[in-house]
Amino acid sequence: MSEQNQPANRSNSGEADARAPAGNTAADDVLVSAYPHRRSRRRWIILASVIVLGVAGVLLGHYLSGFESTDDAQVDVHLYPVSARISGYVQKVNIDDNQWVDEGSTLVEIDPKDYEVAVARAQAALDTSEATARGLNIDVPVSSVDTSSQLKFTSSDITSARAAIQAAKKEAAAAHARVLEAQAENVKAQDDVTRYRLLLAKEEVPKQIYDHAYAAAATDVAAITAAEADEAAAEQAVQEAQSRLAEAEAQYENAQAGPQRVASTRAKALSAVADVRQKEAALEQARLNLGYTRIPAPVTGEITKKVVVGLNVDPGEQLLTVVPLDQVWITANFKETQLKHMRVGQKAKIELDSNGRTYNGHVDSIAGGTGPIFSLLPPENATGNYVKIVQRVPVKIVLEPGESRDHQLRPGMNVEAKVYLR
Secondary structure (H helix, E strand, O other), rough: OOHHHHHHHHHHHHHHHOOOOOHHHHHHHHHHHHHHHHHHHHHHHHHHHHHHHHHHHHHHHHOOOOOOEEEEEEEEEEOOEOOOOOEEEEEEEEEOOOOEEEOOOOOEEEHHHHHHHHHHHHHHHHHHHHHHHHHHHHHHHHHHHHHHHHHHHHHHHHHHHHHHHHHHHHHHHHHHHHHHHHHHHHHHHHHHHHHHHHHHOOOOHHHHHHHHHHHHHHHHHHHHHHHHHHHHHHHHHHHHHHHHHHHHHHHHHHHHHHHHHHHHHHHHHHHHHHHHHHHHHHHHHHHHHHOOOOOOOOOOOEOOOOOOOOOOOOOOOEEEEEEHHHHOOOEEEEHHHHHHOOOOOOOEEEEOOOOOOOEEEEEEEEEEOOOOHOOOOOOOOOOOOOOOOEEEEEEEEOOOOOOOOEEEEEEOOEEEEEEEOO
């Protein structure tokens, strides 16, 4: 069968050779021989291109899966509002708008005259209280010693008065006995006088005996008078001793009230000490208020919205705001689908729209909820027309030390954040 086809092939090739010009026979042989080689080269180029594109796609996919980025990111910072702690007249402002200030530098000065007077008044009140307290503290031991001595002396006076009463009563009793004895002697003497008078009238006794009896009777009368005088004196002595006893007892009772007076004096001294402490606190408060007339910068930063001279300010009234540009961070709002592999500490790149510069940082923290959940009116999904919307979660990115040295990152600026997941 192949042999039968050979004449036909030969006849066909002969016809083709007859139609072709006689001078192109060699070129046609080259083209015929190069055609399969060209087709093979094209296949290799296509295969290589496919491989290169595949590898590039794999590398591109690997690269794109290695980070998450968002352009919904802004620069944030803690703003430090500076307010007055006292009321007063603003007499000096030491800064201008957008001026850079250091922490502790004086920004605003309030007129201090009223507060200087308050300090002087508080100092005078403290001096008075301290003098009063010193005097009372001296009186306490003196009163205590006086009370103790008075108790001892009055107790001794009572004992002496009681002894004097007993002695006076004994003396009064003895004087009364002498009166009775004198009266008895006088009765006997009067009887002798009467008897001797009768005997003398009868001339039975000599007149000398009568005279002797009469003199003895007169002596006994004088003795009665003397004894009665001694008894009256003894009774007077008893009354005087009783008076002294009553006086000593009164003094003793008064001395017994001495500890209460000492306690009262001690309480007054303690009250004076407490008053001193109160005056010291008032003086310290006055000095603090005087110090508050000079308002310092709470942090290093840039001044915005400053107050002007001439205003009368009240406590808590905001005077200006300090923006610490060295402490800025980035709040990047990533989609919730981008947080699967995001972790704290991962490196980040921040591209600032205003100057195109890229800053280095790292993820500091991820917010505890989405942005809308902390809004004034959070969304309520328990409704019939619920539509699932991809939410965004704020991620805080802090800059590496020294990255914000140029202070180009200003709060509120838009940036593009890129977090590297590997």
